[in-house]
Amino acid sequence: MSDFDQAAIINALKAVLPAGGGAVPLHEPSFGGNEWAYVKECIDTGWVSSVGKFVDRFEQELASYTGVKYAVAVVNGTAALHVCLKLVGVEQGDEVFVPTLTFIASANAISYCGAIPHFVDSCETTLGLDPQKLDLYLKEIAELRPAGCFNKRTGRRIKAVMPMHTFGHPVDLDPLVEVCRRYQLELVEDAAESLGSFYKGRHTGNWGKVSALSFNGNKVITTGGGGAILTNDEQLGKLAKHLTTTARVPHKWSFVHDQIGYNYRLPNINAALGCAQLEQLPAFIKNKRELAEKYRAVFSEVEGVSFFTEPGFAQSNYWLNVLLLNRDYADQRDALLEASNSLGIMTRPAWMLMHELEIYTSCPKMDSLSVAEDVERRLINIPSSAKLGEPGPEMAIGKEAINR
């Protein structure tokens, strides 16, 4: 059994992070491009609000980067998820599979539809939804009827599966797509964390019928607050735009709304930020991957802990880097969080599992959520801003640096 040495872990972090530069946040945005110029243009021209050329440009460039046919910019990732679920026909009383190891927005979006989150386990190699385990579970609980897939235990329809690409690492999508096909489940990707992550060469968010991105301040690129809906389906793309812009029937002056829509549109001034950020995305991803490589190298020398790396089929954006304490040392997690944060190195644990939150304890769940429970106990996120991976003076990575 390897030893746990908190000081060695802290020293390894210090070996990668800038020395003496004050506190190191978990993920801070970088604004080194055309942000000022584009935002100024919005203010100078008065186009700051619900429509404008930056919204159109941002949508086109997002679609082109992710390889989808349609991208619709919205106010945040949670709103994007809400509308995604509506678009695939999730209705009051339906169940939707979602990992218990996720951010609250995934489960909440399901609740906003009057639907019920059904919590499933994750997989050790991706930290995301485990398609094989889901398949076995469905064999036990599902029944295909003319109206779709039903949960024999609750009698409710199961309408969709919403995997989440945890900390930017893609879920194993091929087997998941196959499970969805066999059980007539709609695939909605929560790609909030995975802009710039690819599964077998194709961008995450380009696998589901619809998908959601987030541009919150802590994401790979930011629009202040923002999100997007992605789809390859023309009808759904148009409907996404319609529903997120109050479902107003286009007309020069009259206000007719043909559905109860949402005011979820992304303001032009936020989209201006987004256009400037997208120009820098390839550099952000490159730097984030460099940072991950530095962490991988230093932590390969440290006992008691492992640095999580992308699965073989994926190219990940390494949104938030992950350290996993060896099982025997899970009880040291909080002390490590305490020690690093008190030194100004911001670290944090995984989210509390959804099925353990009081608001969601009565929801259906897999009989065993053992992988998510195990990972949650011993996971720590460490500083991951793109600028930490910028090329700088060669660092001595190895035992010498770790001992600093």
Ligand SMILES: Cc1ncc(COP(=O)(O)O)c(C=O)c1O
């Ligand atoms: C997995 C996941 N889903 C959804 C969201 C919601 O995005 P937003 O904060 O933009 O509403 C986030 C991030 O914040 C997230 O990490």
